[in-house]
Amino acid sequence: MGVLARFRSLLRGLLRRSDVESEVQEEFRQHIELRAADLMRDGMSPDEARRRAHVEFGHAEGLRDEARASRGLKWFDGLHFSWLDVKLGLRMLRRYPGMTVTAGLALAFAIGVGASTFEIITQVVSPRLPLDEGDRVVRVSVRYGQDGRIEPETLADFAMWRDQVQSIKLGAYIESYRTLVGGQTAGDPVLVAETTASAFSIARVPPLLGRPLIPADEEPGAPPVAVIGYDLWRSRFAGDSTVVGRNIVLGGTRTIVGVMPDGFGFPIWHAAWMPLRVSELASDPARAPGAEVFGRLAAGATVEEAQAELATVGLRTASAVPGRSFRNAGVDRYALGITSIISGTSSGVAVLLALSTNLLPLALLALICANVALLVFARTVAREGEIVVRTALGATRRRIVTQLFTEALVLGTLAAVLGLAVAGVGVGWTFDVMWGEILEDFPLPFWFHGGLSGPTVVYAGVLGVLAAVVAGVVPALKVTGGIGGRLKETSAGGGGVKLGGAWTAVIVVQVAVSVVVPAVTLALVRGGERVTPALPFPVEEYVGAALDFDPLLAGEVRADAGAAELAARYGAARAELERRLLVDPEVSGVTFSRRLPLQYHPWNQIEVDGGAIEPPDERGHRVGVVAIEPDYFEVLGVPLLVGRGFTLTEAESGAQVAIVNQPFVENVLGGGSPIGRHVRILANEDAREPRFDRPWYEIVGVAPSLGTRSGYGFGGIYVPSGPEPASPTYIVAHVRGDAPAFGPRLQELALDVDQALTLTGVMTLDRTTESDERFSAFWIRIATAVSVLALSLSLAGIYSVFSFTVARRTREIGIRVALGADAKSVVASVFARPLFQVVLGGVLGGIATYGLGTVGEFSLSSAVGVLAYVALTLAICLLACVVPARRALRIEPSEALRAE
8 A cells, every 4th residue: 555545544544433433344244244144055054154254253343453553543542632631731730830821921922923924924925815706816917029128018008908808807007106185184195006997897896985987087088086095085084974076186186986995905005096098198109108917817718828818919019019029928816926026036936935934933933842841841750650650550651641742732722822812913013014114114015914814823723733742742752751660760769760861952052042042132132222323413303205206197297298308397396395495484494315314325335546444345345325415414404524515516517526424434444534535436236246437536525424324334425416306306304393293384385386296204304214113123022022931931941950850869869978978079969960051051152142243242231131141040050959959968868778
């Protein structure tokens, strides 16, 4: 029988035991009847024939046992779970409350982290679109080639496909931020999808109020309308049920015709929807904007059929543009395509990366289970007498192990339930952190959610069972191994359970981890403290925002405006906004730059004429580079330390001059004078190959550190912004009064100047690093929780095991004292092994801490804290040895010898 066949037989025997037993019984009956019939044909009477057949067949119960054994069921027959075992497990939890709380919380934390990770990975790697038949919603793409370049599809291409493709109902959208005026506030812009009306029929989600977009809304001259999302409806319109029919300003004045239900964000994460007027935008294929195309497979159509048809259409439509060629066509699961976009790599690699992250929580669970197993082992040894009595009364080793496993399973089940509650909070928390840090407050796709799925609940249950196996079965096997021989040794005055090499290794590793975890936590705390360095100006008085210009906002701009005209319009709008702000009595200064202070600045590899100090690696020095207006330092109220600022002429002409900051002087030039020297940019994050034909900048001044934060410190270079205003850029306004309350006023002014101006991320500069601080706080909380649990478990485990070890030597100590041994030498022998294990673990932990590079992060107080913790561990170790040792030394020699 093959392995699979044997496994299927075993599984059927476990799941359908009664059916299997009935089949065996029926087979036995048929064999006996056939044999009896043979005997009767030979002339034997019926009664005698049946008796003879039973005798020849043998004992039926024995044959059934053999049949069970052949299926592999006999081993499972030895496992008997009963409600009494569960009640005994609950009683043991009440009897040892300290261990129950410590081990239970630790297992719940590990299971919670594992379940959270599993849920997040599931949603990222294999997301499910929460739509009716969501697996039939697809992303569509056709790539064309022209002049050696690969071109993405445009809205003109979509217009051609829509009329020719039959296997997919197609839709398209263009997204942008638009400032919403209407309702209770005029806050930050909202993310809007200009989409075909087919998006709503493809999603198959009816509106909560009013109607969705319809094809008539796309027609030229149709009244401008909008559909808003549930969150927007609740936050801006207080959930007003009469909002349908109200006029708002959203890329022009338009009427709300519908409200979508909670959780709806199709195509991706949008808060409002406006009709996409395809016929207008695609009238000139050469100027048609790019668009994202989606669709729903027609009834009965497969992905392969749709892709083949799309390729045929792509080949045909490629000839519509001279010089254009067809490259490929793609039809993919909708949500999976977005996952690949988020991960920034291929889906296969993304899956492997995502799945590999599950190994970390499993490793954490294994570590905590090892600690819990130590505690359970110590508790189980204390019950050795009970186990011996049960063995003497006939209980098999398997029965005892099953009982101890059931006790651990009760603990693991309670921990799994608590862990699922932790996971429910952890998933939502993690998505919030991802939203703020990884996506920089860009919303998550609507199919991500903070709840737990059915597979995650099952996964948590499996983790609970695994924890019970490690924490229950392993100690049970150790305690019950060779119990018969140990009983004889104990009766003879020696023997008993001893810690082996494996448990010694566990203790050493436990101590080492206990040293590493708090060290890493302290390093994270120190790193988090550096996220927000103090700046030499009152950041809370300054309001900053990203200032963008959307040329697609107004229809007339889209159709006929060139790049120069758009740049001129943006420059004029920006200048007008600055003028209006400067006449506002609440504003004392306005300036522009390509980055805000304390924002992340992409790194730039630089070269300095005349050389610099030794760089940290082969790539050389890397610093942040910021383009600024000439009045930048003046508006911030920060005078230069050395040299001069930029002149207006230099800014308008794009002169090759630069101002460096103090960290640059210290880290790149070693404190030497920079004035008059030259620096140039060789490479950056986007173009990593160094180029030596780039221009040199003459250093004319030195500024204090103003938060040019890259991944390589705070070294920075400021250059003039140039004659053409860049989009997007950042506006910084110095506010005399309540700076946080000035944000809506800034939004209103920008919208009043030009509706194509979009302000996002309006906030005071002291909030610039909020997402970084949240991200840092997230890991600090995780590390702190792990640290506290590791320390609690380690200290409890160390105390329990060492106390047990010394207690087991009570009789030996008494006899040695009775025989005249010196008390000091006896005590030294008692303490030698535990001290060796603690010292070895501490040394290994110290080496690991040094190897992780965290020692450099320690302040004096941090170092004192770590040393205090090591001293505490040593004290607990000594305390665990002192109490049983003193008890042993107090035994009268005569009593020890009499007992012997």
